[in-house]
Amino acid sequence: MKTRHSFLLVAGAMLIFVSCSKKDSTTITVPPPPVSNPITPGNISGFVKGTFTTGNTYTITGDLTIKPGDTLASQEGVTVIVKNDAQIFVQGVLSIIGTKDKPVSFNSDSNLPGSWGGFQCDTMVASVTLKWANVQNTGGPDPSGGARKSLAVASVVPCTVDIEDCWFTNGQDDLIRIEDNAQVKILRNTIFCSGSTDGEAINLKTGVTGDVAYNVVYSQAGTGVKLETNDLKPVPQTNVNVYNNTLVSNGWRRGQAEPGRGVSLGVNARGNIYNNIFVNHSPGIEIFVDADTSAADTKYGNNLFYASVDSYTDTTQGESLAISIRGNFYPTDGVGKPQATDLISTAIGDKDPMFTSYDGKVSTPNGAATNNDYHLRAGSAAIGKGNASYNADIGAYTSDGKGNQH
Numbered sequence: 505m506k507t508r509h510s511f512l513l514v515a516g517a518m519l520i521f522v523s524c525s526k527k528d529s530t531t532i533t534v535p536p537p538p539v540s541n542p543i544t545p546g547n548i549s550g551f552v553k554g555t556f557t558t559g560n561t562y563t564i565t566g567d568l569t570i571k572p573g574d575t576l577a578s579q580e581g582v583t584v585i586v587k588n589d590a591q592i593f594v595q596g597v598l599s600i601i602g603t604k605d606k607p608v609s610f611n612s613d614s615n616l617p618g619s620w621g622g623f624q625c626d627t628m629v630a631s632v633t634l635k636w637a638n639v640q641n642t643g644g645p646d647p648s649g650g651a652r653k654s655l656a657v658a659s660v661v662p663c664t665v666d667i668e669d670c671w672f673t674n675g676q677d678d679l680i681r682i683e684d685n686a687q688v689k690i691l692r693n694t695i696f697c698s699g700s701t702d703g704e705a706i707n708l709k710t711g712v713t714g715d716v717a718y719n720v721v722y723s724q725a726g727t728g729v730k731l732e733t734n735d736l737k738p739v740p741q742t743n744v745n746v747y748n749n750t751l752v753s754n755g756w757r758r759g760q761a762e763p764g765r766g767v768s769l770g771v772n773a774r775g776n777i778y779n780n781i782f783v784n785h786s787p788g789i790e791i792f793v794d795a796d797t798s799a800a801d802t803k804y805g806n807n808l809f810y811a812s813v814d815s816y817t818d819t820t821q822g823e824s825l826a827i828s829i830r831g832n833f834y835p836t837d838g839v840g841k842p843q844a845t846d847l848i849s850t851a852i853g854d855k856d857p858m859f860t861s862y863d864g865k866v867s868t869p870n871g872a873a874t875n876n877d878y879h880l881r882a883g884s885a886a887i888g889k890g891n892a893s894y895n896a897d898i899g900a901y902t903s904d905g906k907g908n909q910h
Contacts, residue, residue, distance in 0.1 A: 549590070556582040558606075563587060563613075567621075570596040572628040580636070581606035587613045589644040591621025591652065595628045602636035604669070604909060611640045617871045618643040618651060618676040618700075625657040632657055633666045643676025643700075651676035651700060658683050665714075668692055669909055674871045677703040679724070685740055688714035692900070692908045697872050699725025701757060701820075706730070711740035718900045718907045719749045720878050723868040725757040727765040728785075733772035741796060742773040746780065748890070748907060750857075750878045750900040753784040756867035757820060769795045769802065769840075777804035779890040781857050781878075781899040784811055784866045788833040791840035805843035806891040808898050809833040810857055812864035829866070847885055847898070857899065858884040 541554030549566030553574035556562055561583040567590050570576045575597040578584075582602070592598070602608035612619035622642035625632055632655070642654035654675040657665055663686045672679045675698040682688055688708065695705045705724040706716055709732045721728040728751040733742045751766040766785040767777055770792035782788035788809045796802055811829040818825045833848060834840045842848055849855040860877035868874065879901045880886055886898035900908040 552576055553596070555579060556584070556608075558582065561585065564590045564592070564620075566590050567593060569593045570598060572596050572630075575599060578602070578608050580608065582608045584608070584610045585613050586610065586620035589620055591644070592623050594623060594625040594632065597630050597632075598623065598625065599631070599633045600635070600637050601633065604636060607636040607638050607671075609638045609640075611638075612644075615641060617641050617674040618645070620644045621646070621652050622654040622675070623656070624652065625655070625659065627658070627660050629657060629659045629663055630661065631664045631666075634670050635666070635668045636670065638671045639673075639675075640671075641674045642672075642679075643674075643698075643703075651703070653678040653681045654698075655679065656681045657686055659686065660684065663687070665689070670694075671910070672705075673697055675703065676700050676870075678707045678726075679703070679705050681707040681709075682712050683709040685711035685713075688712055688716075688744070690714070690716045690719065692718040692910075694720045694722075694908065694910045695724060696720070696722040696874065697868060697870055698723075699757060700870060702726050704728075704730045705754065708732075708742055708744055710734050710737070711742060713740075713743045715745045715747075717745070717747050717749065717894075718902075720752075720900045720908055720910070721749065721754060722752045722874065722876065722878075723756075723872070724754040725870065726755060727768050728754040729767045730765075731767075731769050731773040731775055735771050735794070738772040742775070743801075744773075744775045745894075746775055746777045747894040748779045748898070748900060748902065750781045750908075751783070751785065752781075752862075752876070752878065753866055753868060755785065756816070756818065757870065765790050768792070772796055774798075774801040776802070778806050779894050779898045781808045781886055782810070782833065783857065783862075784813070784816075784829060785809075786816070786827050786829045786832040787835040787838070789840050790835050790838045793839055795839070797839050804840070805845040806847075806889065806898060807843075808847040808849075808855060808857060808886050808889070810849045810855060812852065812862070813866060814852070816866045845891070847889060855885040857886045 545560040556578040558579040643651040704726040766782040774796040
């Protein structure tokens with residue numbers, strides 16, 4: 505299939521943002537090409553606006569700041585190297601669009617986990633778009649010494665966040681943390697081997713709405729997808745559709761206090777959770793008692809739960825603790841219950857999703873190499889068992905080609 509080369513809109517135009525309906529949310533949007541303000545390749549720092557241009561390399565030597573009203577854009581095939589623990593601070597528009605054949609790369613000069621500050625989008629940010637971007641080794645320490653998020657968005661103005669077809673790896677805290685009423689599309693991304701003793705893969709809070717779909721999340725230190733609102737400000741509610749994701753072995757490096765969740769729903773949040781594959785989580789789905797659990801507001805089903813082992817011995821806090829995986833897909837202290845449409849494994853081999861390749865590991869070190877391939881083989885229990893309102897199949901890789909493209 506011929507690749508469509510997507511470029512960015514730079515100056516003052518509106519981003520195309522697809523509605524959050526299930527049917528429309530997986531549409532791949534193509535903004536118009538940039539027309540002005542090419543940024544000269546080489547070293548950059550300080551205030552910045554304009555466009556990174558195709559095939560060039562840019563070295564960030566100190567913090568970048570995108571002021572309100574300004575745009576930082578990127579064409580395909582750009583390489584960005586970050587030095588000195590710098591970050592990209594966004595108060596305007598960030599629009600990074602690569603292609604499948606020529607993604608945009610962000611990494612540090614040391615290529616070590618936690619060696620640069622990521623994207624920090626605050627107060628006046630208008631929109632954030634990342635498509636076909638490879639973001640590695642974020643989570644460098646802030647002035648207090650704490651790890652920074654890979655992509656953090658907390659705007660006081662209406663904000664759209666569109667993250668599609670990207671890779672995130674070797675971050676040290678939350679990979680994607682979005683809050684304060686943003687409208688989101690988080691589609692077809694691959695997130696793996698990140699976090700340290702904490703860190704969610706996708707953490708959505710305080711009124712975020714939209715879709716999280718067709719993502720692969722593997723070996724994140726914290727929860728795969730976490731939804732919360734606020735106990736002091738219950739409205740507007742976080743309300744997100746979480747569907748057709750493949751989540752494998754998340755939560756185990758956090759320790760015994762809070763291990764293993766695939767998806768969690770808490771603190772006045774609501775949403776729909778369908779067609780997801782959960783492998784080696786304890787728990788798989790946890791719906792807390794303080795979530796909005798009315799039947800009209802929170803629905804879930806057609807999820808597949810599998811464990812490559814029945815139990816796992818957790819030693820992260822210096823002592824051995826045997827944890828049941830197979831017996832804790834829905835924790836007994838939560839309000840979530842197995843659904844008639846769920847596929848719940850009762851033994852090794854039963855309802856096996858049959859990934860193309862999977863090493864079966866429960867816990868993998870941060871930054872570890874992996875050759876796992878989460879495409880489904882013929883005969884997988886996940887094929888044809890989904891809620892068709894979302895997709896006929898379960899998991900991130902689907903027969904109709906709408907799923908993850910990695």
